[in-house]
Amino acid sequence: MxxxxxxxxxxxxxxxxxxxxxxxxxxxxxxxxxxxxxxxxxxxxRRPSPKPTPLWDRSPDSIAAVGDSITRGFDACVVLSDCPEVSWATGTDTTVRSLALRLIGAPAVAERSWNYARSGADVADLAEQMTQAAAKKPELVTVMVGANDACADSEERMTPVDAFRRSFEGALKELRRTAPKAQVYVSSVPDLKRLWSTGRGDPLGRQIWKLGICASMLGNADDESPKAELRRTRVHERVVAYNEVLKDVCGKDMRCRYDGGAVFDFRFSGDQLSRWDWFHPSKNGQGRLAEIAYRNITAATAPRA
Structure with missing residues (x-):
């Protein structure tokens, strides 16, 4: 047991x-x-997967420009006429030193830069211009648009912000359909109220404004009544809203760079505005736009708004 x-x-x-x-x-x-x-x-x-680094070539070798009269050099050489040779984006004038001259040099500008901007164009015209630009397979597309959307015959006819967004999104989509790897540089819309303040003291400029240039902002330039001031303020706010759209839509595209509001913030002086209309940039002003674009495009990081 x-x-x-x-x-x-x-x-x-x-x-x-x-x-x-x-x-x-x-x-x-x-x-x-x-x-x-x-x-x-x-x-x-668990470490999160790294986000893809945005691709940005600081020395693109070909440029297509889209937009409105500013990019066409309107009123910079001859009254009420385009002057694309002084365009900030693709011009050949050596005193302006356009973005194309700075990036790809004089010998190649004629072969590797194209200007599809059109005087009077607004954001709804941008998709067609993008189609033309994309066909060239450019490494960089510059965009400056929005001034004409705010510069309507009257305040009520300005482009609604939602419609502005749809058109700009559609234009980028059209570019990406044919040129998915093209970089896009987007300039902010200039501060139209500041332009009114700068040019209103010139008698010739005021006479040209009466022909209908940006009537929503420049009409009745000497009127300082509360009603007129309110109108100008609303136009100014619309421009600010357009720039927010440009920033937002561009920010969703890894190959798009917004200027951070640099053109909107730039204080154009008398020397930098057309001596005929005190609204469009002069040759000097076109040169300043080229400087801003070159600085932002070649910077290591995108400018902050």
Missing amino acids: RETSRTRRSRGAAAALMAALLLLTGTLAGCDSSSDARGNGAPAT
Whole structure:
């Protein structure tokens, strides 16, 4: 009987030892699966996947320009006429030193830069211009548009902000359909109220304004009544809203860079405005636009708004 009890006790001890070993093994395995690579027992944390780095070539070798009369050099050389040779984007005038001259050099500008902007164009015209630009497979497309959307015959006829967004989104989509890797540089809309304030003191400029240039802002330039001031303020706010759209839509495209509001913030002086209309940039003003664009395009990081 003593032998049988001893045997049972031995078997029980062995079973208990085996259960303890199994429990210990399971516990260690659980610890291994939750520890970090250093084995310090701390819970492992899953690192988020890195976001793709936006692609931006700071020295593009071909340029297409789209937009409105500013990019066509309107009123910079001859009254009420385009002068694309002084365009800030693609011009050949060496005193302006356009973006194209600065980036790709004089010998190649004629072969590797194209200007599809049109005087009088607004954002609804941009998709057609983008189609023309995309056909050239440019490395960079410059965009300056929106002034004509605010410069309507009356305040009520300004382009609604939602419609402005739809048109700009559609234009970028059209570009991406044919030229998915083209970079896009978007200039902000100039501060039209500041232009009114700068040019209103010139008698010739005021006479030209009466021909209908940006009537929503420049009409009745000498009127300082509360009603006129309210009208100008609403036009100003619309320009600000357009720039927010340009910034937002461009920010969703990894190959698009907004100027951070640099053109809107630039204080055009008398020397930088056309001596005929005190509204469009002169040759000097076109040069300043080229400087702003070149600085932002070649910067290591995009400008902050």
